[in-house]
Amino acid sequence: MTAPRTLYDKIWDDHVAHQAEDGTCLLYIDRHLVHEVTSPQAFEGLRMTGRTVRAPEKTIAVPDHNVPTTAGRDVHIDNEESRIQVDALDKNARDFKINYYPVSDIRQGIVHIVGPEQGWTLPGMTVVCGDSHTATHGAFGALAHGIGTSEVEHVLATQTLIQKKSKNMKVEITGSLRPGVTAKDITLSVIGAIGTAGGTGYVIEYCGQAIRELSMEGRMTVCNMAIEGGARAGLIAPDETTFAYVMGRPHAPKAAQWEAALAYWKTLYTDEGAHFDKVITLKGEDIAPVVTWGTSPEDVLPITGTVPAATDFTGGKVEAAQRSLDYMGLTPGQKLTDIKIDTVFIGSCTNGRIEDLRAAAAILKGKKVAPGMRAMVVPGSGLVRAQAEEEGLAQIFIDAGFEWRLAGCSMCLAMNPDQLSPGERCAATSNRNFEGRQGRGGRTHLLSPAMAAAAAVTGHLTDVREMMAETV
Amino acid sequence: MDKFTKITGVAAPMPLVNIDTDMIIPKQFLKTIKRSGLGKNLFDEMRFTQDGQEIPEFVLNQPAYRNAEIIVAGDNFGCGSSREHAPWALLDFGIRCVISTSFADIFYNNCFKNGILPIVMPPEVVEVLMEDSRKGANARITVDLENQTVTTSDGQSFPFEVDSFRKHCLLNGLDDIGLTLEKAASIDGFEKTAATLRPWV
Numbered sequence: 001m002t003a004p005r006t007l008y009d010k011i012w013d014d015h016v017a018h019q020a021e022d023g024t025c026l027l028y029i030d031r032h033l034v035h036e037v038t039s040p041q042a043f044e045g046l047r048m049t050g051r052t053v054r055a056p057e058k059t060i061a062v063p064d065h066n067v068p069t070t071a072g073r074d075v076h077i078d079n080e081e082s083r084i085q086v087d088a089l090d091k092n093a094r095d096f097k098i099n100y101y102p103v104s105d106i107r108q109g110i111v112h113i114v115g116p117e118q119g120w121t122l123p124g125m126t127v128v129c130g131d132s133h134t135a136t137h138g139a140f141g142a143l144a145h146g147i148g149t150s151e152v153e154h155v156l157a158t159q160t161l162i163q164k165k166s167k168n169m170k171v172e173i174t175g176s177l178r179p180g181v182t183a184k185d186i187t188l189s190v191i192g193a194i195g196t197a198g199g200t201g202y203v204i205e206y207c208g209q210a211i212r213e214l215s216m217e218g219r220m221t222v223c224n225m226a227i228e229g230g231a232r233a234g235l236i237a238p239d240e241t242t243f244a245y246v247m248g249r250p251h252a253p254k255a256a257q258w259e260a261a262l263a264y265w266k267t268l269y270t271d272e273g274a275h276f277d278k279v280i281t282l283k284g285e286d287i288a289p290v291v292t293w294g295t296s297p298e299d300v301l302p303i304t305g306t307v308p309a310a311t312d313f314t315g316g317k318v319e320a321a322q323r324s325l326d327y328m329g330l331t332p333g334q335k336l337t338d339i340k341i342d343t344v345f346i347g348s349c350t351n352g353r354i355e356d357l358r359a360a361a362a363i364l365k366g367k368k369v370a371p372g373m374r375a376m377v378v379p380g381s382g383l384v385r386a387q388a389e390e391e392g393l394a395q396i397f398i399d400a401g402f403e404w405r406l407a408g409c410s411m412c413l414a415m416n417p418d419q420l421s422p423g424e425r426c427a428a429t430s431n432r433n434f435e436g437r438q439g440r441g442g443r444t445h446l447l448s449p450a451m452a453a454a455a456a457v458t459g460h461l462t463d464v465r466e467m468m469a470e471t472v
Numbered sequence: 473m474d475k476f477t478k479i480t481g482v483a484a485p486m487p488l489v490n491i492d493t494d495m496i497i498p499k500q501f502l503k504t505i506k507r508s509g510l511g512k513n514l515f516d517e518m519r520f521t522q523d524g525q526e527i528p529e530f531v532l533n534q535p536a537y538r539n540a541e542i543i544v545a546g547d548n549f550g551c552g553s554s555r556e557h558a559p560w561a562l563l564d565f566g567i568r569c570v571i572s573t574s575f576a577d578i579f580y581n582n583c584f585k586n587g588i589l590p591i592v593m594p595p596e597v598v599e600v601l602m603e604d605s606r607k608g609a610n611a612r613i614t615v616d617l618e619n620q621t622v623t624t625s626d627g628q629s630f631p632f633e634v635d636s637f638r639k640h641c642l643l644n645g646l647d648d649i650g651l652t653l654e655k656a657a658s659i660d661g662f663e664k665t666a667a668t669l670r671p672w673v
């Protein structure tokens with residue numbers, strides 16, 4: 001009998017193409033997602049060495065990071081450098097004959113939203129992309145992680161990666177979430193608990209009742225931020241929720257292949273008694289709607305809390321906390337709900353899916369954003385956008401005073417024209433609150449879509465549960 | 473890729489924890505399709521004011537550290553995005569080695585692909601190296617990859633761990649892709665087996 005294995009162990013074992021004596025492996029890659037910012041140098045490398053793309057049919061390209069999210073972008077992109085990158089992707093996709101969704105295609109969107117939506121991402125696969133939030137795809141029980149540009153070139157040329165196995169970490173969320181608490185609050189709370197380096201060297205498997213009760217959208221939100229906890233990847237074992245989501249997607253298996261795939265997918269779970277090197281348990285009931293106060297995703301507090309002082313911390317974190325407080329322009333002891341907001345950004349690969357837009361629209365229905373508020377919704381893909389329009393969500397956002405944009409990364413990293421100015425303060429559903437992330441000098445508070453919508457209405461960080469009570 | 477065998481150079485102290493990739497190279501400089509030329513924008517928002525003036529307090533702007541080849545940093549250096557522009561910018565500036573208690577995973581990998589050696593040391597050793605690096609330009613630290621040691625300006629020597637495969641590649645300046653392509657038969661074999669086991673992939 002073989003020893004009990006974790007989900008990670010199983011996927012790993014099924015993808016080792018070669019193992020050297022020192023344990024270095026060539027891991028076979030089933031899906032390689034490519035975008036315009038981290039790939040040009042990799043394709044250039046192929047051309048310079050006369051190499052080719054080994055498996056173009058397993059490679060999928062989509063521009064997302066620096067495309068404008070306003071009309072007309074399929075005709076012309078003003079920013080010259082962005083245009084050169086998008087044109088380069090266009091040329092590389094065509095020259096190397098890889099699957100491609102240009103901005104003119106309704107299926108275009110953020111790479112981590114497009115992959116699952118089109119059925120490219122399936123349980124048990126290995127998925128990589130030159131982007132750290134590739135962890136998103138782990139929601140399907142796929143081993144998915146970000147890689148650098150040299151590795152992008154390596155995968156293009158060989159369809160493998162040189163890897164050593166990570167350790168196993170289990171994050172269990174027991175019980176159910178309380179009303180007003182979402183997948184975003186789970187994932188931020190986990191990072192708050194383990195710190196941004198807490199998962200370094202590990203692959204995290206998220207499990208427990210609260211995880212099982214999440215939709216695929218919610219599971220993607222949770223896995224998406226595994227990287228902010230330092231982990232190489234985040235995983236959730238596939239179940240009926242997963243299979244129902246995958247079924248019928250354009251690139252999902254059909255008919256007899258579907259049955260064969262399903263039989264295999266049902267073997268993808270952690271065996272009873274399998275070893276985890278680290279275990280973290282949070283109670284679902286204890287998780288509150290949270291926000292970040294600082295410039296690291298680990299700077300997480302329940303919305304009912306107050307801004308900490310640097311002296312509340314120890315070691316190197318004291319200086320970092322002081323730097324955060326100065327940068328964020330916050331005073332220790334200040335109530336989080338007293339922090340005024342001038343910009344709201346709903347979108348990104350963390351929270352740019354249909355369920356996220358529904359949650360925000362539910363709060364916004366019949367309300368208006370606070371005076372002077374700049375509020376923007378950037379759907380994660382053209383298809384999410386179309387669906388939101390069909391469901392009447394777009395109209396709710398527009399009536400409330402939000403801008404209704406085209407799909408892309410947008411203000412998540414502000415490489416396109418959507419940026420904060422120095423001192424501007426944004427409630428954002430994205431995943432990074434680093435200094436300058438959303439524009440030089442811009443200040444970012446991370447939170448869930450419902451919390452972002454609530455802040456848009458009141459003009460300050462707000463406990464969405466109070467607003468929910470109001471609407472009942 | 474440039475070989476890395478042994479360097480003796482000035483080390484810049486950066487005790488801040490969680491120095492992220494947006495600090496190392498802000499995203500406005502990622503709009504390039506080249507690997508080179510990023511050194512001038514290394515740590516851009518910490519190094520320069522909005523109108524491009526040098527911020528004198530920033531360590532790499534101080535005369536002693538302008539030619540630093542080593543950075544001694546606080547915990548969790550390189551966290552954040554997968555951008556290989558971060559090691560490209562470090563390398564272009566002239567940094568060949570970063571020493572910290574911990575690194576973010578992708579950044580750590582990316583360093584090796586570009587001839588930069590990231591070294592993980594226990595907190596008490598990083599503390600000693602940080603102190604040594606504060607002495608300025610005359611206090612040069614020696615990093616010897618062959619023997620896996622870091623030696624301070626006053627001769628204290630500390631061993632470090634490094635993966636044997638990565639060490640081999642760095643010492644010889646080897647190209648990963650070339651090495652992997654030598655194993656093409658294994659990859660072909662894997663693809664054949666996988667096609668029968670998981671034909672839907």
Ligand code: SF4
Pocket residue numbers: 064065110111112131133348349350408409412413430431
């Ligand atoms: S939405 Fe943000 S985090 Fe996600 S891929 Fe785009 S830039 Fe990266």
